[in-house]
Amino acid sequence: MLKMYLEVIRIRFLMMLAYRVNYYSGIVIYSINIGVYYFLWMSIYGDKPSLQGLTAVQMATYIAVSWMARAFYFNNLDREIAQEIRDGTVAIQLIRPYHYLIVKAFQGLGEGVFRLLLFSVPGMLVVSLVFPLDLPGLSWDWLKFACSLFLGFIINVEVNLLTGVLAFFILNNEGMIWAKRMIVDLLSGLTIPISFFPGWAQAVLSYLPFQAISYLPSMVLVKGLSGDAFWHALSVQAAWCVLLAIPVQLIWLRARKTLIVQGG
Amino acid sequence: MRSIEARGLTKEFKVYQSRPGLKGAFRDLLNRQYRTIRAVDAIDLTIEQGEMVAYIGENGAGKSTTIKMLTGILQPTAGELKVNGFDPHREREKFVKTIGVVFGQRSQLWWDIAVQESFRLLKQVYQVPDADYKQRLDRMIEVLDIGGLLDQPVRKLSLGQRMRCELVAALIHQPKLLFLDEPTIGLDVLVKENIRRFLREINREFGTTVLLTTHDISDIEALCSRVVMLDQGKVIYDGGLQELRRNWAKGKKVHFELAREVDMSELEARTAGMPLRWERKGERQVVLHLEQPDLAVSDVLAQIVQHVHIVEMQIEEVSTEEIVRKIYQEGMTLA
Amino acid sequence: MFHLRLLVEYFKQYMKTRMSYRGDFLVQFISNFFHQGLNLVFILVVFQHTPSLKGWSQAEVIFIYGYFLIPWAIFSSFLNLWSFNDRYIIKGELDRVLTRPVHSLVQVIMETMAPESLIGVLTGGIVMGVAGWHLDLDWTWYDPLLFVVFTLGGVLIYAGIFIALTSISLYTDSKSDIQPIMFNISNYGRYPTNIYHKIIQFTLTWILPFAFVGFYPASYLLDHGEWKIYALLTPVVGAAYLAFGIFCWNRGIKHYRGAGN
Numbered sequence: 001m002l003k004m005y006l007e008v009i010r011i012r013f014l015m016m017l018a019y020r021v022n023y024y025s026g027i028v029i030y031s032i033n034i035g036v037y038y039f040l041w042m043s044i045y046g047d048k049p050s051l052q053g054l055t056a057v058q059m060a061t062y063i064a065v066s067w068m069a070r071a072f073y074f075n076n077l078d079r080e081i082a083q084e085i086r087d088g089t090v091a092i093q094l095i096r097p098y099h100y101l102i103v104k105a106f107q108g109l110g111e112g113v114f115r116l117l118l119f120s121v122p123g124m125l126v127v128s129l130v131f132p133l134d135l136p137g138l139s140w141d142w143l144k145f146a147c148s149l150f151l152g153f154i155i156n157v158e159v160n161l162l163t164g165v166l167a168f169f170i171l172n173n174e175g176m177i178w179a180k181r182m183i184v185d186l187l188s189g190l191t192i193p194i195s196f197f198p199g200w201a202q203a204v205l206s207y208l209p210f211q212a213i214s215y216l217p218s219m220v221l222v223k224g225l226s227g228d229a230f231w232h233a234l235s236v237q238a239a240w241c242v243l244l245a246i247p248v249q250l251i252w253l254r255a256r257k258t259l260i261v262q263g264g
Numbered sequence: 265m266r267s268i269e270a271r272g273l274t275k276e277f278k279v280y281q282s283r284p285g286l287k288g289a290f291r292d293l294l295n296r297q298y299r300t301i302r303a304v305d306a307i308d309l310t311i312e313q314g315e316m317v318a319y320i321g322e323n324g325a326g327k328s329t330t331i332k333m334l335t336g337i338l339q340p341t342a343g344e345l346k347v348n349g350f351d352p353h354r355e356r357e358k359f360v361k362t363i364g365v366v367f368g369q370r371s372q373l374w375w376d377i378a379v380q381e382s383f384r385l386l387k388q389v390y391q392v393p394d395a396d397y398k399q400r401l402d403r404m405i406e407v408l409d410i411g412g413l414l415d416q417p418v419r420k421l422s423l424g425q426r427m428r429c430e431l432v433a434a435l436i437h438q439p440k441l442l443f444l445d446e447p448t449i450g451l452d453v454l455v456k457e458n459i460r461r462f463l464r465e466i467n468r469e470f471g472t473t474v475l476l477t478t479h480d481i482s483d484i485e486a487l488c489s490r491v492v493m494l495d496q497g498k499v500i501y502d503g504g505l506q507e508l509r510r511n512w513a514k515g516k517k518v519h520f521e522l523a524r525e526v527d528m529s530e531l532e533a534r535t536a537g538m539p540l541r542w543e544r545k546g547e548r549q550v551v552l553h554l555e556q557p558d559l560a561v562s563d564v565l566a567q568i569v570q571h572v573h574i575v576e577m578q579i580e581e582v583s584t585e586e587i588v589r590k591i592y593q594e595g596m597t598l599a
Numbered sequence: 600m601f602h603l604r605l606l607v608e609y610f611k612q613y614m615k616t617r618m619s620y621r622g623d624f625l626v627q628f629i630s631n632f633f634h635q636g637l638n639l640v641f642i643l644v645v646f647q648h649t650p651s652l653k654g655w656s657q658a659e660v661i662f663i664y665g666y667f668l669i670p671w672a673i674f675s676s677f678l679n680l681w682s683f684n685d686r687y688i689i690k691g692e693l694d695r696v697l698t699r700p701v702h703s704l705v706q707v708i709m710e711t712m713a714p715e716s717l718i719g720v721l722t723g724g725i726v727m728g729v730a731g732w733h734l735d736l737d738w739t740w741y742d743p744l745l746f747v748v749f750t751l752g753g754v755l756i757y758a759g760i761f762i763a764l765t766s767i768s769l770y771t772d773s774k775s776d777i778q779p780i781m782f783n784i785s786n787y788g789r790y791p792t793n794i795y796h797k798i799i800q801f802t803l804t805w806i807l808p809f810a811f812v813g814f815y816p817a818s819y820l821l822d823h824g825e826w827k828i829y830a831l832l833t834p835v836v837g838a839a840y841l842a843f844g845i846f847c848w849n850r851g852i853k854h855y856r857g858a859g860n
Binding site: 028 | 629630633634637640641644645647648649652653767771775776777780783784787790794795799
Binding site for chain 2: 601604609612615616691692694695697699700701702710853854855856857
């Protein structure tokens, strides 16, 4: 079983390698975004040394880290699932001896690993040369960050599976997928760290899963969270991983039933 | 007036070659290897106005690439090309007004809108005057019997219905030259017959040149007097259908049923020296292969009929399809 | 004249097909408003922490954003080429287009246009209006005229760059997503350009002139004289980039390899 999932990861990895135009355009897009937000935030800081507990250098680091992390957790599983539902290929997937959604998740992992190795790591090196960043040296912080990032990845995958499977019930969910993507970028703390939102909004956001995708992992690295703060962040993420799995599985079972009844 | 005149027409493609394995894929990311493929290799082709020509060859022989150069979709790598007096790619917009194109596998009509809306749009695109438009359309609707389909969206039509509409769409501006790429693929016999009759009619009436690619030999037999055959980007035969048959249908097959079992050696001995071959099919069944077209069946019969009692006999002509298949397999050595 | 008649004809057909999918229409409206709303939220949150962005007040930044939406909306209505690679190259519809006696780019544009995106003009107008109302701006009689000229110039810049990017698809027959770059770079144009590094400012002015689709014209309308010359250059830059885009397209068509080889 594990062998099969490893194969799924490997195949997706090779597919990503094959689309080399996409690889290069991805590099351009991420550089553009890091650039926009870097300059925007630096001009917001102006002469102020620190805002909301983040110094200007930490802010720059936050931007770089959160975009490079996005390269790892981001994927288009929702769009792929919706597409497979619309053109009916999902029916073929159902007769295969595996859980469709788990295979999708592993495809997402293959994509993530690809971008992490060929994109985020070299990208981080380049960015740290261009902008003044404050990254920890060789320390346990990186391992903590890796754990937190991986949980963020799982949560994002679950959110995507949920949006994708909804295509069973809403035939044209292109708009919903688009909206979800923008919400995740804004509310996960990618474009604005959660601590910059007004107090009431922070309270609301702390009850949503999005901050666990980007804000928490990035803070683990940027602020070097340790001890209780770290374990708290990690347990919030773990809780969301488990909680989100429930609606995913429920909606999937409903969807399968409708699929079997309608015959695809 | 010549419809098509091509000299040394050539098209090359650069094909990307991926290296094997993970390591190869990484290397491909930075630096790719290309190989040049010559899809069409220095073709000479002249077609006169009013001819109906079949352009045949196996998949990958270069048929579609040639058609795409002739219709102005692709720019040739080398060679001279004049179609209806134009350079198809360079003078594309003026040129395509003089041709009609039907790709059997791909619709020329707009998928979501009703058939008649597509026609209207094409009328605007080709700037067809109102009176001509009405007259031509009415006529084609009648002959092809598509009156009931006009208000249906294209996606709801069956293949046969769609193909008839495609023909109308390709002829609305009354082109001098019509390209048909696999026009009867997957159609039933009645529709095929209808389409062929229609094509013969417009060819006779307006002198429309027709260039047809097909895998269906019966299309050629019904429509074309001339066949151009392509293999690996080169023309290997260009001439009449009759000549092709005569040269390649080396001979006939004759099936015999004999009254009693006869030794093969006896038959061979009696017909010694003749260009033929005997084959045993069963106890009393034998097949005679005549290996040259000028050898008459009666000559052979004269040699054996007094010694062997024949119960039944059947002469089998080689079909064009078999000829073509044979050429594909063996290559053209005769031309 | 011929092209105009053709445009009208295509538009009629477009409306007919569109009407059969009315649900999509609504979804598009809502997601458009939603998208603009989220971007405004970003600006509002940011200004909680600073009174000005390199000399620009909140209302001014919102005004620039509102202006930015207008050329973008017009551009996305008429150059809806996002799925060009998939539909015309991989599925091979370009073959059909090339057998028709109208310039291939004109046909593709007419077949893909999505006039419902014009709703963005309204959104942008409202955002700009509300912000401008707080700002007490000096409007002269020729400002509306200039506004129209600037907007058209901006649309042409988008069109030129987008067509040039799309032309890359004509050289390959594999799946490629280059166009999202367009969407991302254009983000630079919606904030005051003086917040960026000098090199980026130069790039946004002379290489990928996205400063002309939002910031320069809007700053002129905001009575900031420093970028007046740039603002007035907008239509010229637009014409130049459109010419560049069309040049790339025509070259690409020569290299087009045809579907299914």
